[in-house]
Amino acid sequence: MEFETIIWHGLAAFLTLCIFTFLYKDNPFYKFAERLVAGVAAGYWTMLVFHKLFVDKVYHTMATGQYAYIIPILLGIGMWTRFSKKHSWISRYSIAFYIGISTGVSIPVYMYTYIFRQISATIIPFTSISNVLVVIFVLCALFYFFFSKAHTGAFNIVSKIGIYTLMIGFGAGFGLTVMGRVALLVQRILFLKDYVREVAAFIGG
Amino acid sequence: MGKKMLFMLLLSLLLFAVGNAQTPLEEVLTDTTGPPVPTSPSNVYVEDKPDDDGHGVIVRWDLSPDDGAGMDNVLGYEVYRSDSPDGEYSYVGMAIKGSDEYEDQDDSPIKNGVPNPDFIETEKTYYYKVRSMAAGGIFSEHSEIASGQAIENWFHSGKIGILVGVLIFWSFVVYFIFKARGGKDFYVRPLAGINAVDDAIGRATEMGRPILFVLGTGTAGDIATIAGFTILSRVAKLTAEYQTKILVPVNEPVMMAVAQETVRTAYLEAGRPDIYKPELISYETAMQFPYVAAVNGIMLRERTATNFYMGVFHAESLILAETGNIAGSIQISGTDQISQLPFFIAATDYTLIGEELYAASAYLSKEPILVGTLKAQDWGKAILMLLLLIGAILISANLSFIRDMVTVNI
Structure with missing residues (x-):
């Protein structure tokens, strides 16, 4: 193991421990790691944006004569007018365009992913108890999200079944994800253990 | 003697094998054609x-x-x-x-x-x-x-079903918006999470501590984030009236611009543009976990009394909510990310589940456009439930036309 690797791994181990100290309470070590990671991420992201967006989408598109890109470039420049009190209204057009386009693109995607695919997958024959329960519970869960009807009387019962169905699903999801998080913790602890071994091997020659 | 016997045995085996091989040994040794070349497509x-x-x-x-x-x-x-x-x-x-x-x-x-x-x-x-x-x-x-x-196609023929679905929903939306604008008062059932908003802001005011509003790690164009902006508008207006500090750390530049506009307008509507400061909305970083580390730091150092999490959340949801618990904040969350809802339900005081987040915007603002859209959503759901039930009954009788109708192949 090279000395340089020991140093870099040592830094990673130190920062991991700094973050873990948060389990006790907020402290200067955590603050240091937090600000370091936030600062490094902000700097890294800025350079990423510069290369992936400015160089690729602005400089190269103009250099290669793809002048249609002038429209998003102008909208992007419009965002910079926020720094001027007099002209900041221009930025609202850029924001409106951005949100309008994003929403417009999202609608068919949502319609396909969350409605058509789900409904198609739920139209199943009543050939088993399991299939019958799937259809009933889906209907009850959908009913829970009815907002223009008070959940009283029979509606309340259906709505209650719906929310219990959702909670069973959420419980399963919770357990599954917690298992994944525990795996991440184990991975980090193994990293620390390996680092201790690396150092011991380095010192031992 | 033993070695000679072993040699003779091996030689006999070799000769036997050569004698039984499909390709004679001399042919193998003299073959110069190489492996067979396949025919072209x-x-x-x-x-x-x-x-x-x-x-x-x-x-x-x-x-x-x-x-x-x-x-x-x-x-x-x-x-x-x-x-x-x-x-x-x-x-x-x-x-x-x-x-x-x-x-x-x-x-x-x-x-x-x-x-x-x-x-x-x-x-x-x-x-x-x-x-x-x-x-x-x-x-x-x-x-x-x-x-x-390669030819550019303006129309994706596989998405006709989606177009029909959008048009049906759109016609409901337009109809109910006109009805709402015409003065029709639509009923919207109360949501516990939204009813708690006023109390949570009141609590922060009494304690003299700030309110934290987290819009998540999505983008300004995400539908859940847009719903988050509407709720932010309402919360910011109340904080302006009560003169309570609100902090909105964001992870995207466009989200920051929209949040600043939203909070500034809310302060203006509350008649307190003088106490609005752009620094209330701060850009942290675009990367997920560094952003979470920064928000956690704000929670603990500013000792926020109330935390709102409204928007798109990913793996950070539980980390944020648990830190809020450590800080002793009352927490109200809302997201349409199914995988993160369990964490918010477990770790925050009130949670707006999925569509409740969109409904909350309408419930709070009472704007005809939003209330009309909510009503249209309910009608859309009623039709889907009907399709689902009839489709399941018909497919049990081997009639699949309803399922075929809602199956879109892209």
Whole structure:
């Protein structure tokens, strides 16, 4: 193991421990790691944006004569007018365009992913108890999200079944994800253990 | 003696094996033809990839006679492309044994700062040839050359079902918005999470501590984030009236701009533009976990009394909510991310589940556009429930037309 690797791994181990100290309470070590990671991420992201967006989408598109890109470039420049009190209204057009386009693109995607695919997958024959329960519970869960009807009387019962169905699903999801998080913790602890071994091997020659 | 016996035994076995082999030994030793070369694919042709943005073609061919038959030694097909029929052909990809097509698609003219050689230009003629590949790097002759162009399609024929669905929903939305604008008072059932908003802001005011509003790690264009902005508007207006500090750390520049506009307008509506400060909305960083570390720090150092989490959340949801618990904050969350809802339900005081987040916007603002949209959503759901139930009954009787109707193949 090279000395340089020991140093870099040592830094990673130190920062991991700094973050873990948060389990006790907020402290200067955590603050240091937090600000370091936030600062490094902000700097890294800025350079990423510069290369992936400015160089690729602005400089190269103009250099290669793809002048249609002038429209998003102008909208992007419009965002910079926020720094001027007099002209900041221009930025609202850029924001409106951005949100309008994003929403417009999202609608068919949502319609396909969350409605058509789900409904198609739920139209199943009543050939088993399991299939019958799937259809009933889906209907009850959908009913829970009815907002223009008070959940009283029979509606309340259906709505209650719906929310219990959702909670069973959420419980399963919770357990599954917690298992994944525990795996991440184990991975980090193994990293620390390996680092201790690396150092011991380095010192031992 | 033992060694001689062993040698004789091995020699006998070798002679036996040679005598029983299908290829005589002398033929193997004198064979100079090498491994068999597979036959080339035939009838190569190129067609435009349908329903795309004009940057893809499909190269098709008839399988080599040695693919699954004949010598049965074809492992795959290599596809080559050129700008001109006599130009230099470059390798673009391969298809596995038994495949009779290859999709050549790339819509990025620039990659890693340099012109992308794989980019397919719209309405430009490209020339292709294909060859079969056998084990040991043995290739057939190249096929005949075929050419084709990528054409831009304005309409995706596979999405007609979605268009019909959107139009039906849109007609409901327009109808109910007009009804709401005409003065019709639609009932919206109360949501516990939203009823708690006023109390939570009141608590922060009494304690003299700030309120934290987290819009998540999505983008300003996400539907859940847009719903978050509406709730932020309401919360900011109340904080302006109560003169309680609100902190909105964001992870995206556009989100920051929209949040600043939202809070500024809310302060203006509350008649307190003088106490609005742009610094209330701070940009932390765009990366997920560094952003979470920064927000956690704000929670603990500012000792926020109330935390709102409204928008798109990913793996950070539990970390944020648990830190809020440590800080002793009352927490109200809302997201449409199904995988994160369990964490918010477990770790925050009130949670707006999925569509409740959108409903909250309408409930709080009482704007005819939002209330009308909510009513249309309910009608949309009623139709879907009906389709689901009737579809399931019919498919039990082997009638699948409702399922076929809602099955969209993209």
